Amino acid sequence: MPRPRMKIGIAQINAIVGDFPGNAKRLLAAYRACLDQGAELVVSPEMSLVGYPPRDLVLKSAFVPKCLQALDYLAGEIGEVPLLVGYIDFNDPEDRGQDLRNSAAFLHEGAVREKRWKTLLPTYDVFDEWRYFEPSENSEPIEWNGLRLGVTICEDIWTDAYLLRPLYDREPVDELVEKGIDLLLNLSASPYHCGKPAVRRKMIAEVCDGAKVPLVYCNSIGANDQLVFDGNSLVAMPGKGIVFEGPAFEEATVVVDLENTASTVDPPACDAEDLWKALVLGLRDYAGKTGFSSVCLGLSGGIDSALTAAVAAEALGSENVHGLTMPSPYSSGGSVVDSFALAANLGIRCDEIGISDIFCEVKSTMAPLFEGQASDVTEENMQARIRGVLLMALSNKFGHLLLTTGNKSELAVGYCTIYGDMCGGLAVISDLPKTKVYEVCRWLNREREVIPWNTIDKPPSAELRPDQKDQDTLPEYEVLDAILEMYVEKQLSVDDIVAAGHDETLVRWIQRRVDLNEWKRQQAAPGIRVTSKAFGIGRRMPIVQRFVG
Ligand SMILES: Nc1ncnc2c1ncn2[C@@H]1O[C@H](COP(=O)(O)OP(=O)(O)OC[C@H]2O[C@@H]([n+]3cccc(C(=O)O)c3)[C@H](O)[C@@H]2O)[C@@H](O)[C@H]1O
Ligand SMILES: Nc1ncnc2c1ncn2[C@@H]1O[C@H](COP(=O)(O)OP(=O)(O)OP(=O)(O)O)[C@@H](O)[C@H]1O
Ligand SMILES: NC(=O)CC[C@H](N)C(=O)O
Numbered sequence: 001m002p003r004p005r006m007k008i009g010i011a012q013i014n015a016i017v018g019d020f021p022g023n024a025k026r027l028l029a030a031y032r033a034c035l036d037q038g039a040e041l042v043v044s045p046e047m048s049l050v051g052y053p054p055r056d057l058v059l060k061s062a063f064v065p066k067c068l069q070a071l072d073y074l075a076g077e078i079g080e081v082p083l084l085v086g087y088i089d090f091n092d093p094e095d096r097g098q099d100l101r102n103s104a105a106f107l108h109e110g111a112v113r114e115k116r117w118k119t120l121l122p123t124y125d126v127f128d129e130w131r132y133f134e135p136s137e138n139s140e141p142i143e144w145n146g147l148r149l150g151v152t153i154c155e156d157i158w159t160d161a162y163l164l165r166p167l168y169d170r171e172p173v174d175e176l177v178e179k180g181i182d183l184l185l186n187l188s189a190s191p192y193h194c195g196k197p198a199v200r201r202k203m204i205a206e207v208c209d210g211a212k213v214p215l216v217y218c219n220s221i222g223a224n225d226q227l228v229f230d231g232n233s234l235v236a237m238p239g240k241g242i243v244f245e246g247p248a249f250e251e252a253t254v255v256v257d258l259e260n261t262a263s264t265v266d267p268p269a270c271d272a273e274d275l276w277k278a279l280v281l282g283l284r285d286y287a288g289k290t291g292f293s294s295v296c297l298g299l300s301g302g303i304d305s306a307l308t309a310a311v312a313a314e315a316l317g318s319e320n321v322h323g324l325t326m327p328s329p330y331s332s333g334g335s336v337v338d339s340f341a342l343a344a345n346l347g348i349r350c351d352e353i354g355i356s357d358i359f360c361e362v363k364s365t366m367a368p369l370f371e372g373q374a375s376d377v378t379e380e381n382m383q384a385r386i387r388g389v390l391l392m393a394l395s396n397k398f399g400h401l402l403l404t405t406g407n408k409s410e411l412a413v414g415y416c417t418i419y420g421d422m423c424g425g426l427a428v429i430s431d432l433p434k435t436k437v438y439e440v441c442r443w444l445n446r447e448r449e450v451i452p453w454n455t456i457d458k459p460p461s462a463e464l465r466p467d468q469k470d471q472d473t474l475p476e477y478e479v480l481d482a483i484l485e486m487y488v489e490k491q492l493s494v495d496d497i498v499a500a501g502h503d504e505t506l507v508r509w510i511q512r513r514v515d516l517n518e519w520k521r522q523q524a525a526p527g528i529r530v531t532s533k534a535f536g537i538g539r540r541m542p543i544v545q546r547f548v549g
Helices: 020-036 055-059 063-076 172-179 196-211 272-290 303-316 333-346 356-370 377-398 408-413 434-444 453-457 477-489 494-499 504-516 518-522
Strands: 007-012 041-043 083-090 100-108 111-117 142-144 147-153 183-188 215-219 221-224 227-230 234-237 241-245 252-257 295-298 321-325 349-352 401-404
Touching: 007 020, 007 215, 020 041, 020 063, 020 083, 020 252, 055 063, 063 083, 063 100, 063 111, 083 183, 100 142, 100 147, 111 147, 147 172, 172 196, 183 196, 196 215, 196 234, 196 241, 221 272, 227 272, 241 252, 272 303, 272 401, 272 434, 295 303, 295 377, 303 321, 303 333, 303 434, 303 453, 321 333, 321 377, 333 349, 333 453, 356 377, 377 401, 408 434, 408 477, 408 504, 434 453, 434 477, 477 494, 477 504, 494 504, 504 518
Parallel strands: 007 041, 041 083, 147 183, 183 215, 295 321, 295 401, 321 349
Antiparallel strands: 007 252, 083 100, 100 111, 142 147, 215 234, 221 227, 234 241
C-alpha cells in the first residue's frame, strides 16, 4: 500500500450546540486557516457543525433540516481541498430503526461528495447515542485523489481494552483495513477527564500500529454543559507512535505533514495543570455560551471558594468576579482576612456584609415555633441560606452568574446546605475531590501566592457553629476520597472496598450518606466533569431505592 504523502489540516474548533450558522463560520475560518498553511485535506471534529452533545434537540422537527441546510451552505464554500465535517443526517425512511445518523460528510468542490455514518454508538456514562441514532451497517473507504480514506467517528476507533462498555460485534477499523485503506481519519468529540489524554494517546498509537496506516484524530475543544472537550488532537504513524499532538484546551488550526514527522513524548497521566485548564475552560464556555460576562460568589476564607474565585478570575478576567464575605457570629477572623487577601492576590472585588443581625432576626422570628428546641443543624443551615439569599440578590441586581463552591467529597456525602451554599447556577469544582482541590491550589501557588497559604494550611471548617471543623463530622479527606473513588468512580461494592483495607463501619457510613444524598445532588447546579465518573448526566441513580451492596 503506498504511504499517503500529504499535508492534513486539523480544525480543532469550539462548536456551540445548535448554532449552525456560527459553527459553519467557525469551520470555514478554520478551513481557510488550514489552506493558508498548505493543507491538502482538512478534518474537523465529530458533529462539528452541530456541537456535541445535542441531546434531545435532535428530536425537534426543525433541527436536522437546519443542520442539512448549513451543510449545503458549507459545501458551497469548499474548493479543491476537501473538508470532512461532522453533522447529523436522516436515516433512509425505508430503513428500520432510529430516524437519524451520526454522520460525516466529505465536502469537495462545492458539493457534498460522500457521506458516512458512525458504526459504534456509545451508550454508557455520559453518552446516549442509541437513544437517537441508527448505526452504520458497513464501513466503506472514500476514494479520493488515488487514496482510500478510512473515515471513522469517535467511538469507532475505541477498542474494548480501553472502555467499560459492552463488546461490539463489529469493528469498523478492522472492516476498513480489510477493504484496504491508506489513511485512517477520526472525527471525535471525546470529553476530558483526569488521565484521559494519556489513555487516548496509548490507544491511538495501538490502533494505528494494528491498521498499519497513519491515523489522524481530530478532537473537539470547548465545554458544553457538564462536558469539557480538551482538543489534544493526535496524529500517529505505524511503528512510530504519536508524532503530533494538538494544543490542549484551546482552539487550533494546524497542518501536519505526514511525510515529515517525529515521535513525541508522553505527558504525565493526570496533572493539576490539566485539571485547572479544564475548570477554566468549563466555566469560560458555560458563562460565554449562556451569555454571562460576570460572576459572583461567597468568599469564606476557605479553600473551596478560593479556588472557585481563582478559576473565575482566570476564565472571565478579575474585573468580572465579585466576592462577598459574610461573617456570622461563628466566623473566624481569618474568614474575612483571608477573603480579602485572596481578593488582593486575584485583583477581584470583595465586599464584607455581616449576617449576624439577619441571623438573629430569623431566629427570633422562628422563636415562638422553636420554643424548647435545642439549637442544631437548623441554625447552621439558616446561615448558609441567608448567604444564599444575599448572593442571589447580587446576581439578580447585576446580572452575575452565581457560582457554587462545593467540592465532590462534600457533595457526595451531602455535607452542604440545600438552598444555602448549594444556591447558584454553576458548580465549578463539584467534580473535584477535596484532596485534588488542595493539589490544584498548591500547583497554582508554585511561583507566587495566589491562594493565601493560610487558607491552604488551616483545618477546613464550615464555621456554622462554635469551633466546628469538617473532621468533626467527616473522616480525614484522604480516607474519604479514597473510599469515594472506589464507591463512586469505580462503582465497587462495600465488601470490595473493605477488602481493600478500609474500615467497614466507615465504608458503610459513606455508602449510606452517598446514596441518601442523591436527592440533594439531583437539585444541585450542573458541574464541570473532570473525573471518570461525575455526579450528573453520567451517573443516573434512583433517589428512592433500598439496594445495599
Ligand atoms: N430524600 C429526600 N428527599 C427530599 N428531601 C429530603 C430528603 N431527605 C432529606 N430531605 C430534606 O433535607 C433537609 C436536610 O437537608 P439540609 O437542609 O441541606 O441539611 P442537612 O443535610 O441536615 O445539613 C447540612 C449539613 O451540611 C453542613 N454544611 C453546610 C453548609 C456548608 C458546609 C461545608 O462545609 O461546605 C457544610 C452543615 O454543617 C450540616 O451538617 C431535611 O430537613 C429534609 O426536609
Ligand atoms: N463567611 C462567609 N462569607 C461568605 N461566604 C461564605 C461564608 N461562609 C461560607 N460561605 C459560602 O458557602 C460556601 C460553603 O462554605 P463553608 O465554609 O461552609 O464550607 P467549605 O466547604 O469549607 O468551603 P470553603 O472551603 O470555601 O470554606 C463557601 O465556599 C462560600 O461560598
Ligand atoms: N463521542 C464519542 O463517541 C465518545 C466516546 C469515546 N469513547 C470517548 O470517550 O472518547
